[in-house]
Amino acid sequence: MSSAVTPLRFHAPLVQEDEARAGYYALLGRLFYAGPDAQLLGTIANADEIVAGAEQSALASAWNALATAARAMEAEAACLEYDEILVGTGKAEVTPYASYYLAGTGREKILARLRGELLGLGLARSGAAREPEDHIAGLFDVMRHLILLGSEDGALQRQQGFFERYIAGSYPGFCVAISKSEKANFYRHVAHFAESFLMVEAEGLKVF
Amino acid sequence: MKNYTKSKLSRRTFLIAAGVGGAATAAAIAGRALTPEEPKTVASNDKRRGKGYQETAHVRSYYNTAKV
Numbered sequence: 001m002s003s004a005v006t007p008l009r010f011h012a013p014l015v016q017e018d019e020a021r022a023g024y025y026a027l028l029g030r031l032f033y034a035g036p037d038a039q040l041l042g043t044i045a046n047a048d049e050i051v052a053g054a055e056q057s058a059l060a061s062a063w064n065a066l067a068t069a070a071r072a073m074e075a076e077a078a079c080l081e082y083d084e085i086l087v088g089t090g091k092a093e094v095t096p097y098a099s100y101y102l103a104g105t106g107r108e109k110i111l112a113r114l115r116g117e118l119l120g121l122g123l124a125r126s127g128a129a130r131e132p133e134d135h136i137a138g139l140f141d142v143m144r145h146l147i148l149l150g151s152e153d154g155a156l157q158r159q160q161g162f163f164e165r166y167i168a169g170s171y172p173g174f175c176v177a178i179s180k181s182e183k184a185n186f187y188r189h190v191a192h193f194a195e196s197f198l199m200v201e202a203e204g205l206k207v208f
Numbered sequence: 209m210k211n212y213t214k215s216k217l218s219r220r221t222f223l224i225a226a227g228v229g230g231a232a233t234a235a236a237i238a239g240r241a242l243t244p245e246e247p248k249t250v251a252s253n254d255k256r257r258g259k260g261y262q263e264t265a266h267v268r269s270y271y272n273t274a275k276v
Contacts, residue, residue, distance in 0.1 A: 017223040024228075050227050057227035156219075200226040207219045 015151045022147040024197050029140035031190050032086070032096055035079025036070075045070035062189075062196035069189040078186045085181050094177040098134040098170035110134065114166060118142070121158075136174060139166050160205040171198045 014022070030040065047067055050060035085093050099110040114133050118124060123142060125133060139162075146159045171194065178184050178191035 015220060017220055017228050020228050021223075057225075059227040063227075151216075197228075200223070200228060204219055204223050204226070204228070207222045 014148070018147050018151050021201070022144045025140045025144040025147065028190075028194050028197070029137040029144065032140065032194075033135070033137035035082035036075055037079075038075040041070050041073055041075050041078060059193075059196045059200055062193040066189045066193045069186050073186045081183060081185060081187055084183045085178060085187055093181055093183065094174070096136045096174070097132060098136055098139055098166050098174070101170035101173035102166070107134075110166075117162070117165075121146075134166070136170070139170075143167070156205070163201060163205055167198065168202055171195065 027044075030036075036044070044067055049067065050057070050063045086096050097107075099107040099114075102110055111132055111134055118133060121142070123145065125131075125138070129135075129138070131138065142162060143159065146155065146162060149155045149158070175191040175195040175198075179188050181187075184191070
């Protein structure tokens with residue numbers, strides 16, 4: 001028996017685009033979970049521009065606009081904005097919970113189904129999170145996780161299914177609600193970027 | 209069964225055209241800024257909470273990026 005140990009590889013290497021997708025979900029999940037701190041804001045501000053391809057890319061312009069907005073934004077103001085729009089005292093102006101956008105009634109059913117799915121995926125809320133699982137930030141984090149599992153057919157199918165059941169029907173209403181908020185400034189750009197990215201996602205997962 | 213592999217190239221082509229490919233750098237940088245703290249002590253009260261949930265590695269990574 002050889003003593004050389006070959007580490008087991010659980011996941012196939014990701015294609016570059018999928019790494020990017022996971023990164024975007026991570027970023028959006030973070031930005032929709034709480035306002036950015038100075039470091040995050042600075043990183044977005046200094047991130048490379050996306051150079052649009054032959055045709056003008058909506059995603060590229062949305063990303064570049066977000067970076068520009070980040071340059072002009074103070075972290076404190078961005079956090080205040082987040083709290084005012086998505087937390088609020090009493091009722092939030094915009095709810096970050098997907099099931100509200102997915103159904104007028106029967107939110108509990110959606111939540112129960114989602115919990116069952118997460119369980120099947122070996123996922124659960126971390127101890128620190130008290131928000132119900134259909135928080136858009138949580139859904140984005142699930143997508144990030146599913147993308148990191150690999151670029152094979154099975155992995156893509158799981159992503160496609162989860163996206164269609166929980167994100168496809170909720171993100172348009174959510175993003176529009178933020179854009180419409182009079183309090184939104186930095187988050188208008190975040191919402192616009194989210195919308196552009198998720199539109200690409202909706203198409204990209206269909207192509208597959 | 210549908211041949212998914214066949215369409216893989218068109219998916220990548222689509223993503224690149226949409227700007228996701230070019231975004232790799234930007235996304236990675238942004239992703240790095242929010243690299244979550246190492247999953248620290250899985251607090252003892254997690255056990256109490258964990259009625260129905262299995263504590264797998266994935267359990268701990270869920271919401272990590274979202275954690276402030």
